[in-house]
Amino acid sequence: MPERIKHPPLDSKKVKPPNAEIHIIKDQCKGCGFCIQFCPKKVLEESQEINARGVPPPKVVNEGGCVICSFCTAVCPDFAIFVVEKPLEEDVKT
Amino acid sequence: MVENKELESKGSEEIRIGVYVCHCGLNIAGSIDCEEVAKFAAALPQVVLAKDNRYTCSDQGQEIIKNDIKERKLNRVVVASCSPRLHESTFRKACEEAGLNKYLFEMANIREQCSWVHLHDQKAATEKAKDLVKMAVAKVALLQPAEEIEVPVTRKALVIGGGVAGVQAALDLADTGHKVYLVEKEPSIGGMMARIDKTFPTMDCSICILAPKMSDAGHHHNIELMTNSEVTEVKGYIGNFCVKVLKKPRYVTKDCSACGECPKVCPIIAPNEFDVGLVSRHAIYTPFAQAVPSTYIIDMNICLNKDGVIVCDKCIKTCEREAVNFEMKPETVELDVGTIIVATGADVFDPSTLPNYGYGKYSNVLTSLEFERLINAGGPSGGRLIRPSDMQIPKRVAFVQCVGSRSDKSGRLYCSNVCCMNTIKDSLLIKEHWPETEIYVFYVDIRAYGKGFEDLYKRARKEGVIFIRGLPSEIFEDRKTRNLWLFGENTLKRELYNVNADMVILSIGLEPRKDSEIIQRLLTLSRTQDGFFMEAHPKLRPVDAATGGIFFAGCAEGPKDIKDSVTQASAAAARAGILMAKGNVTVEAITPIYFADKCKLCGLCVKVCPYNAITLNKELKRVEVIEAACGGCGTCSAECPFGALTQSHFTDEQIIAQIDAVTEHEPEKKIVAFCCNWCAYAGADFAGISRMQYPPKVRIIRTMCSGRVAPKFVQRAFARGAATVIVAGCHPGDCHYINANYHTQKRMEQMWKKMKQSGLDDERLQLLWASAAEGERFASKIREMEALMEKVTSEDIEKSKKVFEKALEAS
């Protein structure tokens, strides 16, 4: 197919990935790092803080990049992370 | 396989040659004294008559030959005129009609390879023409009658490309009862036409007339549709191609009901190529509503699920029919087909390479293709022509023509044929929806050459579309309004203009597919200088490829509108259909002749045959040639150290006779060139067609493949005092005979080595790779050789004579 247009699609404001709200239950984390390593959008990083179990839980570095594939939730052995979609009205405010 | 006995028997009868020198109007006569050439010919041994006439190819011309064959008992005919690639078949037919075996005919190419390339040196051109005729006579005397063998034609066709041309060709063939494989590299068939809103000049809705054809193709019991697939290998020859097709996985199975639930949950978004990126699509998608097949597809370049790990399973979960399958793997299928139709279409010019028009910089500068999607009711804006900057309907629209066409500086030299009418159609579409809109068309010439085109043009003018001759030199954007200023000169009024428009549409041209050379390589096709595929003959075989059994349809062969594409598609289908309906095809009798007594069963021929057409029969202590499989390159004959094999119609004797003819007089002033029929010889023809001028010193001996050129031919030329020799063939990888020209390379290297060892300047022997499109390459090579010749002293020549005479005696 021919060269793609050099501008963003006309509907780029309407059609976009959902707004993610990532929740990390810090003290439940055992610091295996699976969520950080296998996030396809590299949304997470190891944080500096040490949690109740003496390990550094992940921290969100790029919430905008999250597309809510929820792999982090699925691969977490400790049920310490989950993602919900931000409601739209909040979307408008921010 | 012809046994040598025949030769002797035939050899006994008296040779009676007729020579016909053609004026071709002034094409030849303009720079060659044809009468003189005819006189010269008449004096040559075994020539019983020589004539010159204006158009030998005309009916009268042919009649003369026929009569002479009958009345003057000619048993050999030479015509000196254009390239055998053009008219050999014509004259061969004439001979046959007069009862002369067509293999007793030979041509001297004094037009493409003489008159046209030496326009300003009549003397030299005439001398060269004499030489060429002499060579032809020398060869024809040794020609032998031959029977062509028939090979079966597989009654299946491959159509490459699923645009309107491909679809039409496939349908026509399928309807005539042939099995068709329709291969399309995109997820859906439909091609360019599926994206256009209306068609000129009749203003039908494009998809409305295409969609039914698409679904017919999708459901036809004789058509096997292979989308998202690419041809990766083509082997074999006319009537018997073996094709490998790579079917890339869709990751969605046929169970897909196209319910459209999966994209809703897919979190990955990208611009939709089909809509030229004007709207978004998801990683799992269907390019457009009418897509055939309707099965969805997953774009693995953007899908989150990489290297076997499913990260996101949203589509899997929503699909009730469990049609999503990430385990799908690419598969390669092998197809046996008799004919191939190339309908690979064209790309569009990318205007972002012209910074002065600001495409990509100014959001309200669009291409004509983007316009088609915008104005299309099924498109991103639901048919509302809106400008991207503010989604408002523009009041003033400017079209800029010839963007990427008709200019060597900015894009391509040729005219893209469709842009003028397309713009006129588009301007009328705007007027139809928003009559108030001011429309400017900046053009070079308006080319309304087709049926109904002029009326449409008139209508546009009547509707008030303003046509201004002279393309804008520069387009600027007004930062605030995002409106555009077009600056340029109105070449009719001879005054500068600066027009303000809300939206500018660049009428972009068509250009060859970026990946054309892949198809070219696979099918050993030729391309013209503009990069489109080259037909066997621009007038008489406009849809045939030079390679037998392959045909062209649509923009692959050159820019076309829909009507012409469809016309050509049906033509191609008919041509392919003829072959398959007949069910068999005769292959030229240029297969090897075997001299069992000379054979030492070394098996070298078996090794070099690109078609595995030669086998060694140990019991019978002989080699056997499968003629149907033989491609006729002659590399076996070149390889045989004992002369046990020679190529019929290109026998050692015949070629040596040509060499001797060239080198009879002033060999030290001549360049002996062995050119392969498909690339180098065609390239030389192309130089002629383009009237490229080069020194008249070269004498071309045509072989089917450079692989036929045995070392002894080169040695012979040098032994007889030739100053320089060229062996020319297809580029490595492009060989018409799969890989035969690798053996050429090998042999040349050995000879260079020998020359060095015996203290000769190996530059005197040159190897040239030149495609059928590279006339200039050929011409400049000859110029280079001439310069080289100056340096060759008579001592050098004496030396090389001795060296190679020895070499010949030795072998």
Added chain:
Amino acid sequence: MDRELVHPFSKYLRSAMMPHIWCSGCGNGIVLNCFINALDDLQIDLDKLVVVSGIGCIGRIAGYTNADSFHTTHGRAIAFSTGAKLANPELEVVVISGDGDLFAIGGNHFMHAARRNIGIKVICANNFNYGMTGGQQGPTTPLESLTTTTPYGNIEHPFNLIHLAAACGATYVARWTTLHVRRLTQSIKRVLQKEGFCFIEVVSPCPEIFGRRNKMRTGLEMMEWFRRASVVENFSDPSKAEISSEKIVVGEFVNKEKVSYERLLHEKIAQINEKRVEW
């Protein structure tokens, strides 16, 4: 603020038993996660679900699931479940246990349950060794691997669990790694909707016990191994389903229809009682 956070799956867990005992980087938590994911997708009635486990790290999984659950003695989970399933065929009985429990001490029960085609679903977390007792060699320990009881390298040939299960007649056989959470969940959903004896092997990282003795100190390293080596070969020959450092063949290997033991049994009982009437 973390306190307030409630994980969407918490209703499937016995919160009082959380956090689970498993090490950081252990795959057992992922198995539990996928299992719950499947329950959630299918909206399985937890009142009709029985999770049975044997002994070993993964044995604790029964206790963590908020359904009827039973933590049996070493190797006996399948035998126990056989009784439970036959006694009440309405129950969805799932055995989740380890490679040692199911295939060393419990191997005989596995073979015969598969042969009888009892309608229980067996999920085996294969971590290549006995984790809970400190990392001894087990029936799936790869050749040459180091364990506390094979300090010079293992010379016992490991079981190919896929081949074994298929040969014993299981109606569904699949293998995934803990990295293939989606497919694993898919497989679990499949078996929860299937009749007869089903088996899923989950290759699971045990970094603390097995990994650190075999040059894979962290769960991440072991998961990266899975990513590197795994090839999905659905319905390929189970006997060729190798697990090596270069290649881990994963996929669905068997998925066939076969009447379960309990159905045959209860149909038989019905027939018998029909006959009695004629007497």
Added chain:
Amino acid sequence: MSGRRALISGAHFMSGDIACAEGALCAGCRFFAGYPITPATEIAEHLSERMPDFGGIYIQMEDEIASIAAVIGASYAGLKAMTATSGPGFSLMQENIGLAVMTETPCVIVDVMRGGPSTGQPTLPGQQDVMQVKWGSHGDYSIIALAPSSVQEMFDLAIEAFNLSETYRVPAFVMADEIVAHMWEKVVIPHASKIKIVSREKPHIAPDKYKPFAPDGSLIPPMACFGEGYRFHATGLTHDERGYPKTQDSEVQSRLVRRLCEKISKNADRIIKVEGIMLGDADVVVVAYGIVARAALSAVRKAREFGIKAGLLRLVTLWPFAEKHVAEVAKQAKSIVVPEMNCGQIVREVERAAKETPVAFLSKLGEDPHTPQEILELMRRNT
């Protein structure tokens, strides 16, 4: 379920094994899992034929370990379940008998005793497992064991075993021997409605309040079963009242293990059954159980003919041991005679209970059981 061929009643001539099986059915047993072994096989064979009549389950497992495990599973799934075996199989069962005790699983295990150790004498009687049944599995615990001495009792005690097991949530054992098992006798079976059947007590509180191992006053927790919506957890690990593992908590351990023992010991009087014959004035008392008790009875009768004040205390319940009853007879008796088909197992318990009163032991191994004559001889010598 469709009991087309219902429970039998009236007088029947049958073998001990069959009587045992019929008794089990009568008690409401609807699940049997076993593995062939002499001399208990006929119980399995008979139930394989009879279970379908009650919609019950018969399954032959791959071994005795699996059999007892399946029985525990079935019991937790709500059925009255049992298995039957002999010495070698009984040994294999010990681990999961421990599990049954720990998880307070109602179930019945019939051990038709034969000559051991190991494979021993499959076809000859023995009483060599009476200590194994008490102590066979590791750890401290209590169980209930009964010893039938007739075919009639094979029937009666099968029912009794189920009732006790269901009442106290404990595995109950029928410690038969090869002779009572293979012997054919008349058995009189009352109409089903006349037979007392006990079933486990169900919880009375809402699932969210339910603690599967929290005893009410009686030390015995009400039992919920799988699929009843209580979503409870049970484990072989030391556990708290919720059934959650408490492997580090010594307080939980002692509370649990003590209760497991006390729920039997504190209810001993309710559980224990003995038969006393001519004990009123007896100087010599024979304490016997199982088939041996029948020889003992005729011996006692003979002794009376010879003017010896003899009496018989037959132990119907082996465990918990009838200490009080033995102590009772020991007070007036001058001596106690204990014949057993082993090297002296129950005799130790008798000696412990009899205090000063001398206890003579008569052991028989391998061949036929004691004859009345042999027992009479011993009584003579001890008067």
